Every structure is written in structure tokens, then in C-alpha cells.
Amino acid sequence: METTPQILVVGSDPMLKEEFEAAVSNLRRWKPVVHFVRSTRQAVEVARSRRPEVVCMQLEADPRTLKTFAEEIEASAPDSVVVALYRPENLGFGEGEHSVVIEAMRAQVRDFLRRPLAGPELQQLLDRLLRKPVEVKRDLGKIISFVSNKGGVGKSTMSVSVACEVARRLPPGRVLLVDVSLHLGSCAPMLDLAPPTSLAHAARERNRLDETLLRKLTVRHECGLDLLGAPIDAVEAADIDDEALSRTLTLARRTYDWVIVDTFPMLDGMIMAILDLSDRAYVVVQNTVPNVIGAARLLPVIRHLGFPEERTRIVLNNNFERAPGGLTLPDVEARLDADVDHVIPYQKKLITALNTGRPYILHGTQLFGFGKSIRRLVDDLMSDVPEDDGVAEEAPAARPQPKRARPGQNPKTAFAGE
Numbered sequence: 001m002e003t004t005p006q007i008l009v010v011g012s013d014p015m016l017k018e019e020f021e022a023a024v025s026n027l028r029r030w031k032p033v034v035h036f037v038r039s040t041r042q043a044v045e046v047a048r049s050r051r052p053e054v055v056c057m058q059l060e061a062d063p064r065t066l067k068t069f070a071e072e073i074e075a076s077a078p079d080s081v082v083v084a085l086y087r088p089e090n091l092g093f094g095e096g097e098h099s100v101v102i103e104a105m106r107a108q109v110r111d112f113l114r115r116p117l118a119g120p121e122l123q124q125l126l127d128r129l130l131r132k133p134v135e136v137k138r139d140l141g142k143i144i145s146f147v148s149n150k151g152g153v154g155k156s157t158m159s160v161s162v163a164c165e166v167a168r169r170l171p172p173g174r175v176l177l178v179d180v181s182l183h184l185g186s187c188a189p190m191l192d193l194a195p196p197t198s199l200a201h202a203a204r205e206r207n208r209l210d211e212t213l214l215r216k217l218t219v220r221h222e223c224g225l226d227l228l229g230a231p232i233d234a235v236e237a238a239d240i241d242d243e244a245l246s247r248t249l250t251l252a253r254r255t256y257d258w259v260i261v262d263t264f265p266m267l268d269g270m271i272m273a274i275l276d277l278s279d280r281a282y283v284v285v286q287n288t289v290p291n292v293i294g295a296a297r298l299l300p301v302i303r304h305l306g307f308p309e310e311r312t313r314i315v316l317n318n319n320f321e322r323a324p325g326g327l328t329l330p331d332v333e334a335r336l337d338a339d340v341d342h343v344i345p346y347q348k349k350l351i352t353a354l355n356t357g358r359p360y361i362l363h364g365t366q367l368f369g370f371g372k373s374i375r376r377l378v379d380d381l382m383s384d385v386p387e388d389d390g391v392a393e394e395a396p397a398a399r400p401q402p403k404r405a406r407p408g409q410n411p412k413t414a415f416a417g418e
Contacts, residue, residue, distance in 0.1 A: 173215075
């Protein structure tokens, strides 16, 4: 039986870490690895990467505030158990301990630990929660999202192209493309598909959604990928919220090896939910002044939301550097204060591909230009997304130096006819 479980402790009380360390030192059977974070946002990120067996949340106010946190943990790490840490005398809202326990249980809290924490109580808690043999878990699939600050930059083209290229390298049914551009979904026409169901159906069936139902809601493309399309109109889109989206993507990563998400150009709760679950985010930008300025504002916001910089990639799409007045690659990097990871050249035949629903990456050349650049991006993606990104305990650590091109890749010269 596993005797070294991972425990995530969430709370701002400086005494909490000291109490836990003392209690752990007195355990007889378990030798847990304990991670400490101060905020719920950091906790969701760590839970998603570490998949701890137990998440201990400091209860400081009305236990109903635990409900949102418990739902986020369930979406990010479905196998984790949420435990409430509390001091009866400090709850501060006038209810008895019995009422507190009932309210917390309604918030999906599975167990409780009273503070100050004692070794025997922690021992009993771990015995209750972990005494059954741990089943071998299927490795979770990877969620890859494409984001931008505005529409029309080729983000959907990038999403579809990358999904098709990944899919044709794998057996059918291993890749899912999710169109979360709720009001402007374009992935289906790009693939010449007419899905009878959409992401809205998954949201409406959230309480009974499982792997079998999820696959039934998708439609298969000839290259082997499955598409979960966008809603057909704004009325259907109203059924989708960040909680439903998180549940769907969490289930998708348990069903598919790769989940490619095409987002919409708006930074709201749903985009934050997508980033919380993403193993990598590609920020798509064109080298025109409005686009670059918008991307320069978007990147710090993404970092401020807690998405690790080391899992962010910048894609310069439809590069117009050779056109008169076009910004050069150094101009773009200087304004973004970051290196561009991939440069995707302009390809005239993409217009024909979009109009006919035949993705260029599946039918055009990969020897140079657009096809070669997409192939390089996918090579990098499939070889470089780690199993565990090593999220810091307190906050995602910034990279000590700018990103550089990886071996075998020179993004600054990845132009057509290279």
C-alpha cells in the first residue's frame, strides 16, 4: 500500500505549516509529502499538476465559501479528497460546530480536522481516507489551448491544424478538438463537419456525463480526431458556464490523450477555467501594431492569473514581415518583451482550404512554409510537454531568462520556402 501520499494544505495562517510539520513528524504509518500554498488559485494549479490524495483547506469564514473551491478541486483533480481545517472558536459567524459540519458537507467536504492539529488525529484521518489500496490510474491526457487578445489572427486555423497533425500521428480516437468559441465557432466548417451535438449538450448533461457519453457527443473526422463543436447559437451557448466547461475538459483529459481547445478572444471566467487545466497555452499574434500591443497587454494578465510562464508559447501567425511596412520579428519580440517560439508564414492556399473544409495541413506540402512550421510546432509539443511541470509550492516560478529555440528549431527563419 502507498505510504507516501501527497497532501496539499491551503491557508494563510503562518502557524498552519508549523502545526502540520509537527503532526507529520509523529505519524507512525504514513510519510506524506506536504505542499503548502496560501491562496485557492494556487491550490487549484498545484492540485491539477500534483494530484494530491488529500487537500486540506483552512476554514476561516462561512463554510459555504468552500463550495466553489471544492468544485474547482473536483474539476482539476477528481481523485483528491477535500478536508476542512477549522477552529470552532474562530469561525466568527455565530453557528454551532454541528451546523458548521453539516454546511461543510453540503460543500462536498469529505472530512474534518480540528486545530490546533494533533498527530493522532492526522493519523486517523489518513487511515480513514487511504487505507484502501490505491488503484493504478490512467495517465491524464494533455490539454493544449490556443488563446489570443482579438479575433481574426488565425487562432482557429492554428487549433484545427495542430489537432489534425497530432491526430494523424496517432491511432483514431486519441485526439479531441473542443471548440469553445461559443458564438463564433468555426472548427466544424473548417473540417467540413456538421455535428448534431455540441459543447452545450455536454453542459446540459454534466451530471451524467461520462467517457462513453462524451464520445457520443463528438463527431469523427477522417484524419482520426474527434470534434466537440461549439453551440449553434447564443441561446445554446447560455447553457455553458465555467463550472460545466471545467467538468467537460477534466473528463476529456481522462478520455483522450490530447485535448486541443480553440478559445474565444475574451478573458473571462471560462478562459481562466481553461488555463487552469491547460498543460500548455499558445498565444497567437499577428505582426501588426494593434495585434502586438494587445498581446503585450495579454501576456502579463495571463501570468498574473497564475498560469506558469514556462508553459506559455508565443506563435507569430500569418507573418507579414516581408510585406511593405510589416513589423520585423525583432520588433515584435521587443514590444512583447519575450521571444517568439514559432513563426507561421502566410500561405495563400489556406483560403481555399478554409472555403472547402479541407485542412491544408492534411493535403498541402510539409516540405516548406505553413506545413513545415506546423509540423515543427507539433514536434515540439509532443516531445516537450512534461508529465509534471513541477509547480512551485507558493507560486509559479518565473523563468530566470527568456525562452530560446529548442534543439533543431530556428523559429526566426521558419518562413515560406525555407
